[in-house]
Amino acid sequence: MNKNSLSDTRELLAEAKRSILFTTVRPEVVMEKGEGLYLWDTDGEKYLDFVGGWAVTSLGHSPAVIAKALARQSKVLVNASPSFLNIPMIEYARLLVNHSCFDRVFFASSGAEANEGAIKLARKYGSLYRDGAFEIITTVNSFHGRTLATMSATGKKKWKNLFEPKVPGFIHVPLNDFAALKAAVNSRTCAVMLEPIQGEGGVLEVDPGYIRQLRQLCDEQGILLIFDEVQTGLARTGKLFAYQHYGVEPDVMTLAKGIGGGFPLAALLVKERFNIFEAGDQGGTYSGQPLAMAVGLAVMQEVLEKNLVDNAAMQGEYIQKKLRELAARFQLTNIRGKGLLLAFDLPTEQGAEVVAACLRQGLLVNSPQPATIRLMPALIVNTAEIDWMTEILANVLQEVLG
DSSP states (O other), rough: TTTTOOOOOHHHHHHHHHHHHOSOOOOOOOEEEEETTTETTOOOEEEEEEESSHHHHHTOOOHHHHHHHHHHHHOOSSSTTTSSOHHHHHHHHHHHTTSOOOOOOEESHHHHHHHHHHHHHHHHHHHHHHOOOOEEETTTTOOOOOOHHHHHOOOGGTTTTSSSSSSSSSEEEEOOOOOHHHHOTTEEEEEEEOOOOOOOTTTOOOHHHHHHHHHHHHHHHHHHEEEEEETTTTTTSSSSSGGHHHHTOOSSEEEEEGGGTTTEEEEEOOGGGGGGOOOTTTOOOOTHHHHHHHHHHHHHHHHHHHHHHHHHHHHHHHHHHHHHHHHHHHTTTEEEETTTTEEEEOOOSHHHHHHHHHHHHHOOOOOTTTTEEEEEETTTHHHHHHHHHHHHHHHHHHHHHO
16 A cells, blocks of 8 residues: 555545545545445445436446456557547547437537537537527526536526626526527527436426427527437437437537546537538547547447447336335325436425435435435446335435435
């Protein structure tokens, strides 16, 4: 062991308090290792993970395919700068376009970065084809990232006055209110941007009819339709991409989270007619970074080869069945979502208490809203793990709700 290493959990927590910039309240736990659906902390406690880093660890923790991809690629080429193409970059781009409705890909490192790229593309389109149009319509309760521009695009009410002045040009309308959206479109509008399912908003899904009306409106007005699939993309909803549920194709799509399986990776996908960036308009130091490209390629190949799209759909249905069994006993309502992006509402605003009690009993869940519990397990989850989750959750609900 390194002579400067910290030996126990108390020392680690004390050092974290001393040296890590405060941005959020974290539990007094230090995670040390993970495998499959499980995490272990530095005290040896084991946790069944139904958060997955907010739908990030799509193949579970420490999957062999990622370890192998990193080991193989790191022996060949770690970085050549974004000025050059590299083999895994080209192979991964080909795989993405061959399995989607898109023609071109730009790679980034985070969902916010991909969404920034989509915003810039929309404004570039507005400057070229809509007489300088720059406004982008998004939805109330949406989440698009934590950069200043993506926070401005986000529809979280509690962020309204944070870090003012915000980036101008974003109009927020209620989700699924087509009349409000249509009324917001004007000569300054260049795009509509939305999540097919609002994850951070509480797993709120767009209505299929609303999506179809929106696609028609964008076509009629000559404005871009952007889907933020940072959380819903790559099998999470029981389809490879969430747009495939609705029979509608967006013009632009962003991906992140699960496409890297835990490795920082994001992508901006566009149709050929929107391949309009000029040299220097868009870039990034780690765009197309070979390690990330090798991981993304390996993750997507694993999802396709192991048929994890169907597993997400099947296991998601099983989770909903188990939640319905708990619903009458604990007055749970509004069980919702698609695939393995699911949520339900508690009878009272005790989400934080449920999350804390689950942690004590070895289960990780998330509460994006005060009365909402969200579940986002890895795509490899099985029925035995779902049964174990349900048993712990029932014990916790009995403890918290009575």
